[in-house]
Amino acid sequence: MKMVIVAGTPGSGKTAVLIHALRNLKQRSLNSAVVKIDCLFTDDGKKFEKIGIPTKVGLAMDMCPDHFAIYNIEDMIDWADENNSEYLIVETAGLCHRCAPYTVNSLGVCVIDATSGPNTPLKVGPFLSTADIAVITKGDMISQAEREIFRERILEVNPHCKVIEANGLSGQGCIELAEEIVKSPEVSLEEEKLRHSAPLAVCTLCVGETKVNKKHHRGILRRIDGFQTYEGE
Amino acid sequence: MIIDKITIIGGYNKKGEKEPVEKIDIIRGEIFGVVGATGSGKSSLIGDIEQLSQSDTFSKRKILVNGEDPSYEDRTNPRKKMVAQLSQNMNFLADMSVGDFLSLHAKCRGASDKCVNAVINLANTLTGEPIRKDHELTILSGGQSRALMVADVAIISDSPIVLIDEIENAGIRKHDALKVLSGHGKIVMVVTHDPVLALMTDRRVVMKRGGMDKVVGTSEAEKSLSIKLNKIDEFMLSLRDKVRHGEVIEDVEMGDLGL
Numbered sequence: 276m277k278m279v280i281v282a283g284t285p286g287s288g289k290t291a292v293l294i295h296a297l298r299n300l301k302q303r304s305l306n307s308a309v310v311k312i313d314c315l316f317t318d319d320g321k322k323f324e325k326i327g328i329p330t331k332v333g334l335a336m337d338m339c340p341d342h343f344a345i346y347n348i349e350d351m352i353d354w355a356d357e358n359n360s361e362y363l364i365v366e367t368a369g370l371c372h373r374c375a376p377y378t379v380n381s382l383g384v385c386v387i388d389a390t391s392g393p394n395t396p397l398k399v400g401p402f403l404s405t406a407d408i409a410v411i412t413k414g415d416m417i418s419q420a421e422r423e424i425f426r427e428r429i430l431e432v433n434p435h436c437k438v439i440e441a442n443g444l445s446g447q448g449c450i451e452l453a454e455e456i457v458k459s460p461e462v463s464l465e466e467e468k469l470r471h472s473a474p475l476a477v478c479t480l481c482v483g484e485t486k487v488n489k490k491h492h493r494g495i496l497r498r499i500d501g502f503q504t505y506e507g508e
Numbered sequence: 509m510i511i512d513k514i515t516i517i518g519g520y521n522k523k524g525e526k527e528p529v530e531k532i533d534i535i536r537g538e539i540f541g542v543v544g545a546t547g548s549g550k551s552s553l554i555g556d557i558e559q560l561s562q563s564d565t566f567s568k569r570k571i572l573v574n575g576e577d578p579s580y581e582d583r584t585n586p587r588k589k590m591v592a593q594l595s596q597n598m599n600f601l602a603d604m605s606v607g608d609f610l611s612l613h614a615k616c617r618g619a620s621d622k623c624v625n626a627v628i629n630l631a632n633t634l635t636g637e638p639i640r641k642d643h644e645l646t647i648l649s650g651g652q653s654r655a656l657m658v659a660d661v662a663i664i665s666d667s668p669i670v671l672i673d674e675i676e677n678a679g680i681r682k683h684d685a686l687k688v689l690s691g692h693g694k695i696v697m698v699v700t701h702d703p704v705l706a707l708m709t710d711r712r713v714v715m716k717r718g719g720m721d722k723v724v725g726t727s728e729a730e731k732s733l734s735i736k737l738n739k740i741d742e743f744m745l746s747l748r749d750k751v752r753h754g755e756v757i758e759d760v761e762m763g764d765l766g767l
Contacts, residue, residue: 295566393602393612415555419593420613420660421602427616438584440559446566447555454564 276352278462279364280344280377282402283386288412289366290319291443292386292452298326299453300362307456308360310351312344313368329358341367341374342473348378349464362456375401375471382459383407383470384452385436389414389425396428401471403429408455409436412443511590511668512536512574514695516557519568521719522549527567529720532713534695536668541706542699544715550699551596553715554671557697558593559583567718589617592665594689596673599653600645607641610660619664630688631659634680636752655680662688669695676702681745683738704741707734736767 283289290311297307308329311319315334323330331354335343344367355363367376369386377383385406387395390413396403403409409429414422426438437455441448478494493507513535518527534540542550552567560571560578571578573590582588602609610624624641632638635655639648648656658680661670670689675682675698682705690696700706707730714721726734743765750757 390601393604415551415595416597417601418595418597418657418660419558419665420609420657421600423589423616424602424609424612427612442555445552445555447552447559448565450564450566 276355276360276462277362277456277459278348278352278378278381279362279384279456279459280367280381281364281384281386282367282376282406283369283410284372284388284391284399285369287369287386287388287391288410288441288443289369289386290322292410292412292441292449293364293366294322294326295441295443295446295449296453296456297323297328297364299450300456301327305362305457306358306360307362307364308355308358309364309366310347310354311366312340314340314370319366329355329360335368339374340370341376344368344376345469345473348467352462352464364456369402371474372399372402373474375405375469377402377405377407377470378462378467379470380460380462380467382456384410384455386410386412387429388412389422390416393421393424393428396425396432399432403436404433405470406433406436407459408439408452409433410439410441410448410452412441414440415442509588509590509668510536511695514557514669515572515575516553516720517570517572518720519563519565519570521567521717523717525719527569527719527721529713529723532720532723534697536693536695538711539690539696539698539709541709541712542697542715543701543706543712544721548715549718550715551673552718553713553720554593554673554697554699557669558591558671560591589665590667591669591671592661592667592689593671594657594661594673594675597653597657598650600648600656602645604645605641606639606643606645606648606656609645610664613660614664617664619666623663627656627659627663630663631655634658634685634688651680655685658685658688662691666691668693669697671697671699673699674701676700676705683741704734704737707731707737739765739767 281289300307309323310331311317312333320330320332383406385403389411429438439448439451479492484491495505497503513533516532518530521527542553544550556565556567556569557571560583561569563570610627611621614621614623628639635651639652639656675685698705706712711723711725713723
């Protein structure tokens with residue numbers, strides 16, 4: 276089983292790029308299966324079904340969608356096996372950028388929208404800096420100069436990634452992505468690890484506190500002045 | 509690197525049929541037109557050339573440089589990039605000043621920081637209200653943005669292949685802009701809906717349903733018509749400037765145009 280984990284901010288074009296890439300795999304008689312993770316609602320699943328790819332939707336509801344994805348990887352792999360798929364594609368919800376749901380042997384693909392401005396690559400953290408491939412979308416909406424600056428910024432954050440400039444509408448660049456999917460390594464679940472730890476977050480908010488006032492909070496808390504404290508027993 | 513010719517090897521149109529034009533060679537110094545209805549695939553063709561596609565886009569076209577496959581490095585590293593492109597975009601989205609933006613781009617392209625002032629000066633010859641170094645990119649008008657893009661392509665992205673997508677939409681002096689972009693000994697491709705520009709080219713490819721339908725050489729009759737159209741265009745431009753500056757236009761005899 277080969278596993279591709281696709282992260283990227285909402286609306287960056289993850290689904291559009293994947294549709295083109297997976298259609299290309301299908302034309303080459305390579306079987307893929309998609310798990311789309313989202314929070315409350317998604318109809319992206321239908322888009323994958325439309326091109327004839329087995330699709331499963333997972334809604335994280337009140338759980339962090341990236342954590343949800345990680346806990347469920349084993350079930351997803353089993354499900355992909357049942358569908359005789361050689362490639363499992365996990366499309367994440369893409370919310371806080373702080374979690375990088377890539378595992379060591381998966382192909383980590385970060386989809387990033389060029390119109391979000393040349394400072395975005397500096398802001399987004401592990402889901403870009405630990406990716407194998409950075410797919411830049413919507414490049415056709417900005418000038419060549421802005422595109423080149425954006426690309427340079429991505430390589431500043433992650434000098435080892437392969438940059439693919441793709442267009443989710445025309446499919447440009449998506450065959451290149453399909454090629455990388457085919458070349459990716461096999462995963463064996465026993466040894467699989469995350470590339471980057473999930474953020475520190477064991478606090479009262481994690482267990483449902485809704486009051487804002489400081490005195491109600493316990494756990495590992497980082498203050499805005501940079502100090503980190505542990506409140507509690 | 510000196511580029512003597514690029515070759516476009518045809519692929520498939522939007523319907524998946526083989527393109528009628530199988531191969532086009534474009535040589536150094538040539539100005540080549542791309543024409544066709546909207547949605548006919550003009551920008552995709554330009555996109556294929558910008559990426560130096562190797563049958564890896566949905567058109568499956570292949571682009572050769574000097575008759576050979578370009579290397580991966582040549583295709584992707586902006587410092588080695590052989591292609592400068594002026595796209596249809598009318599505005600910048602980057603949230604930074606004109607000066608910072610140009611020095612960053614100069615750095616990406618491995619050009620000197622001294623380019624910055626040269627770009628701004630050149631841009632200001634093409635547009636009305638002057639652009640300043642400390643202006644924010646996002647507040648520039650459509651015309652100012654395009655003028656800056658043109659000057660940036662001409663000076664910082666000084667590449668042997670120049671692709672220009674619908675310069676007539678820019679609201680800037682299109683002939684001057686074209687002259688600035690199409691420096692000596694370059695390969696220039698112009699996407700256009702404007703007969704004045706289309707007839708200025710040496711040849712043009714006609715796009716249909718996403719495919720290259722045929723290549724038309726500019727005939728002698730078209731070349732002489734092009735000179736007349738240019739005169740009309742200059743006349744329109746002079747009128748435009750007068751109206752812009754608040755002048756009242758007197759009646760003009762069409763015979764005075766010297767057609």
